[in-house]
Amino acid sequence: MSRLLHDMNPSVKFIIVTVSMLTMAFFFNPWTPLLFWIGILILQMTMSRINWKLWALMMLPFTLGAVGYLWTTLVFGADTGGEVIGSFAGIEVTDQQWAHAWSLTFRVLAFSTLSLLFAFTTNPVTFVMSLMQQLKVPPKIAYGTMVGYQFLPVLKDELTQIRQAQRLRGVGQDRHWWHRITGTRRLLIPMLAGAVRKAERAAFAMEARGFTGERRMEFYRPIKVSGRDYVLAGVFLVVLALSCAGGIVLGK
């Protein structure tokens, strides 16, 4: 078991993951996404060390979503011709629709697995620092994003506080879900007003400590792209190419 994926440069990983997803979008045969899904699973198993229980938990909603895709495509599939291979409850399914439906289902699974691969093996702070150093995202945006990220626990606490304060005064007893929807304004306005004030204070504090937002050549924690990143990117591309080729061969 290695930790290769954990050590991969986040920007390289990000580009590879995005390229793979966009490539998948061109294929409507069931084999390409299926092969790619299996390939990603193998990469995840051999090159990373993750909590698989948590992984399975996070995959669950996507698996349900994939089932949703399956029957939506079967019932509302485009009429593309082909032989009718079966019917259920008056809906005739052609072989084309059958293939498309499974293709979209496996696509959802492949996408979610790829996303989880990224999420489970990438440190968020390193990711943003890498975006700034490798992909030239302006420091103002990179550090601005970091501020937001660091404020998350504070804002979460604030939400609880606002809710408790409102409950204390007898508001916020939402019995129905539509009350919850209309009631979000009551929560959002104080949250956003608090965010405005926090943003001002944080920005002022940053500028007072000499943050100008100018691009620099040197960083406190440099994040580099090494030869290993190119090799790993190559491995991903090979998996992608093989599943595309495999899909074309098997799809005939």
Place this chain on the structure above:
Amino acid sequence: MLKSWKLKEIVLMSLFGVVFGIVYLVAIHFGNIWAGLIGPIAYEWMFGIWFIVSILSMAIIRKPGAAVLPETIAAIIEVMLGNAVGPRLILSGVIQGLGAEAAFAATRYRHFNLAVMMLAGAGAAVFSFVYGYFVSGYAALDPSFVLLMFTLRLLSGAIIAGIGGKYLADGLLATGALRGYAISRTKQGGAGA
């Protein structure tokens, strides 16, 4: 483009991204499972929630880029939080933001009334749908079903993001927290130029 941006405006957008990230998590609780079972169409009516941050930020900051940037930052933050939709969220964030930005750019960043904001919500819906059509393979679905999904998303963008964004911007202006931002400098308040 970033030269004219103050740091506080960027941090503001970032914090807005976080707030909507949290609210979205709260709101999603009751919709998650059935959304999975109903299929892709279940998400359409609530797509506007994702566009609000663009429209709200643009209403407050009123600079070119004030729709694309917050949507992008919000997407980066959601990816940082380990959102399971993954890194492609950043790409869709940029695309949605561009859709909203297009509407404001078409009016040369001079009007920020309800109609323009609804247009921006609709613009974000159109851009995100075109992208979704490609990435999620809607081409395999029946055109009339795709049209239904598109209509739902368009309405969601115009109503939830457009009207909702305007409503929130006005509510926030009334709290007095927005002194020092472009929205407070216009005479009619949030009513637009």
